[in-house]
Amino acid sequence: MVFVSAMNPSNKLHKTGMAYLNELKTSELTRVPTSSLIEFDLVMRNNDYTEDEISDTWRAVMPLVEGSYVSTTPSAHLVAASLRMKSLTYFDSLIAALAIETNSVVVTRDDAIARHVKTEWRIG
Numbered sequence: 001m002v003f004v005s006a007m008n009p010s011n012k013l014h015k016t017g018m019a020y021l022n023e024l025k026t027s028e029l030t031r032v033p034t035s036s037l038i039e040f041d042l043v044m045r046n047n048d049y050t051e052d053e054i055s056d057t058w059r060a061v062m063p064l065v066e067g068s069y070v071s072t073t074p075s076a077h078l079v080a081a082s083l084r085m086k087s088l089t090y091f092d093s094l095i096a097a098l099a100i101e102t103n104s105v106v107v108t109r110d111d112a113i114a115r116h117v118k119t120e121w122r123i124g
Contacts (some may be wrong), residue, residue: 001108001121003040007057013109016122020107021061024068031070032103035094076101088112 005017023030025116040061072094079097080088088096092113099106100118106113109121 003036003061004043007061010036019122021064024064030107031068032065033072033095034069035091035098036073037065037069039091067093069096070102072098073101083116086116088116095111 001013002017002020005011005013006021008014011017012044020030024032041054042059045102049057056058076094080090080119081091083093083096084090089112092110095106095108096113096116098104105118105120107121108114108119110119113119
Protein backbone atom coordinates (compact mmCIF):
# COMPACT_ATOMS: atom_id res chain seq x y z
CA MET A 1 0.00 0.00 0.00
CA VAL A 2 2.84 2.40 0.83
CA PHE A 3 4.70 1.77 -2.43
CA VAL A 4 1.64 1.90 -4.66
CA SER A 5 0.36 5.14 -3.15
CA ALA A 6 3.80 6.76 -2.96
CA MET A 7 4.72 6.04 -6.57
CA ASN A 8 1.45 7.34 -8.02
CA PRO A 9 1.09 11.13 -7.62
CA SER A 10 -2.61 10.92 -8.55
CA ASN A 11 -3.32 8.43 -5.75
CA LYS A 12 -5.32 10.05 -2.93
CA LEU A 13 -2.89 8.46 -0.42
CA HIS A 14 0.24 9.64 -2.27
CA LYS A 15 1.34 12.18 0.34
CA THR A 16 1.03 9.68 3.21
CA GLY A 17 2.79 6.95 1.23
CA MET A 18 5.67 9.29 0.44
CA ALA A 19 5.90 10.34 4.09
CA TYR A 20 6.32 6.70 5.11
CA LEU A 21 8.93 6.07 2.42
CA ASN A 22 10.87 9.17 3.40
CA GLU A 23 10.77 8.04 7.03
CA LEU A 24 12.89 5.04 6.02
CA LYS A 25 15.87 7.35 5.54
CA THR A 26 15.82 8.51 9.17
CA SER A 27 14.16 5.74 11.17
CA GLU A 28 16.25 3.01 12.71
CA LEU A 29 13.13 0.97 13.42
CA THR A 30 11.13 1.17 10.18
CA ARG A 31 11.83 -1.68 7.77
CA VAL A 32 10.38 -2.99 4.51
CA PRO A 33 9.79 -6.74 4.18
CA THR A 34 11.47 -8.17 1.09
CA SER A 35 8.14 -9.79 0.26
CA SER A 36 6.67 -6.28 -0.09
CA LEU A 37 9.33 -5.41 -2.65
CA ILE A 38 8.44 -8.50 -4.68
CA GLU A 39 4.73 -7.77 -4.40
CA PHE A 40 5.26 -4.18 -5.58
CA ASP A 41 7.23 -5.42 -8.59
CA LEU A 42 4.39 -7.80 -9.46
CA VAL A 43 1.81 -5.02 -9.06
CA MET A 44 3.70 -2.92 -11.59
CA ARG A 45 3.93 -5.85 -14.00
CA ASN A 46 0.24 -6.71 -13.59
CA ASN A 47 -0.60 -3.09 -14.38
CA ASP A 48 1.28 -3.19 -17.65
CA TYR A 49 4.23 -1.02 -16.68
CA THR A 50 6.97 -1.26 -19.30
CA GLU A 51 10.39 -2.54 -18.29
CA ASP A 52 11.68 1.03 -18.62
CA GLU A 53 8.97 2.30 -16.25
CA ILE A 54 9.70 -0.49 -13.79
CA SER A 55 13.43 0.29 -13.91
CA ASP A 56 12.76 4.01 -13.42
CA THR A 57 10.52 3.25 -10.45
CA TRP A 58 13.12 1.01 -8.80
CA ARG A 59 15.78 3.68 -9.36
CA ALA A 60 13.53 6.13 -7.49
CA VAL A 61 12.72 3.66 -4.68
CA MET A 62 16.21 2.23 -4.20
CA PRO A 63 17.77 5.16 -2.31
CA LEU A 64 14.79 5.21 0.04
CA VAL A 65 14.81 1.52 1.00
CA GLU A 66 18.50 0.67 0.73
CA GLY A 67 19.57 -0.74 4.07
CA SER A 68 16.01 -0.53 5.42
CA TYR A 69 14.62 -3.92 4.51
CA VAL A 70 14.19 -7.17 6.37
CA SER A 71 14.17 -10.61 4.79
CA THR A 72 11.21 -12.91 5.13
CA THR A 73 12.39 -15.95 7.08
CA PRO A 74 11.55 -19.64 6.71
CA SER A 75 9.76 -19.51 10.07
CA ALA A 76 7.68 -16.56 8.83
CA HIS A 77 6.70 -18.69 5.83
CA LEU A 78 5.48 -21.35 8.25
CA VAL A 79 3.36 -18.82 10.15
CA ALA A 80 2.15 -17.37 6.84
CA ALA A 81 0.86 -20.78 5.79
CA SER A 82 -1.39 -20.87 8.85
CA LEU A 83 -2.54 -17.29 8.19
CA ARG A 84 -3.54 -18.20 4.64
CA MET A 85 -5.87 -20.81 6.17
CA LYS A 86 -7.49 -17.83 7.91
CA SER A 87 -8.18 -16.16 4.54
CA LEU A 88 -5.14 -13.88 4.20
CA THR A 89 -3.71 -13.60 0.71
CA TYR A 90 -0.20 -14.82 -0.04
CA PHE A 91 1.62 -11.49 0.34
CA ASP A 92 -0.56 -10.26 3.18
CA SER A 93 0.17 -13.49 5.05
CA LEU A 94 3.92 -12.99 4.64
CA ILE A 95 3.73 -9.40 5.87
CA ALA A 96 1.61 -10.35 8.88
CA ALA A 97 3.77 -13.38 9.69
CA LEU A 98 6.96 -11.32 9.69
CA ALA A 99 5.25 -8.74 11.92
CA ILE A 100 4.24 -11.50 14.33
CA GLU A 101 7.75 -12.93 14.30
CA THR A 102 9.40 -9.55 14.96
CA ASN A 103 6.63 -8.05 17.11
CA SER A 104 6.28 -5.20 14.63
CA VAL A 105 3.55 -2.82 13.51
CA VAL A 106 2.51 -3.01 9.85
CA VAL A 107 2.03 0.22 7.93
CA THR A 108 -1.19 -0.44 6.01
CA ARG A 109 -4.88 0.32 5.83
CA ASP A 110 -5.63 -3.33 5.05
CA ASP A 111 -8.33 -4.62 7.39
CA ALA A 112 -7.44 -8.26 6.72
CA ILE A 113 -3.90 -7.73 8.03
CA ALA A 114 -5.22 -5.64 10.93
CA ARG A 115 -7.21 -8.64 12.16
CA HIS A 116 -3.92 -10.43 12.87
CA VAL A 117 -1.35 -7.79 13.80
CA LYS A 118 -1.16 -4.20 14.96
CA THR A 119 -1.31 -1.71 12.08
CA GLU A 120 -1.00 2.02 11.57
CA TRP A 121 -1.69 4.50 8.81
CA ARG A 122 -1.41 8.18 9.53
CA ILE A 123 -3.89 10.47 7.87
CA GLY A 124 -2.29 13.23 5.88
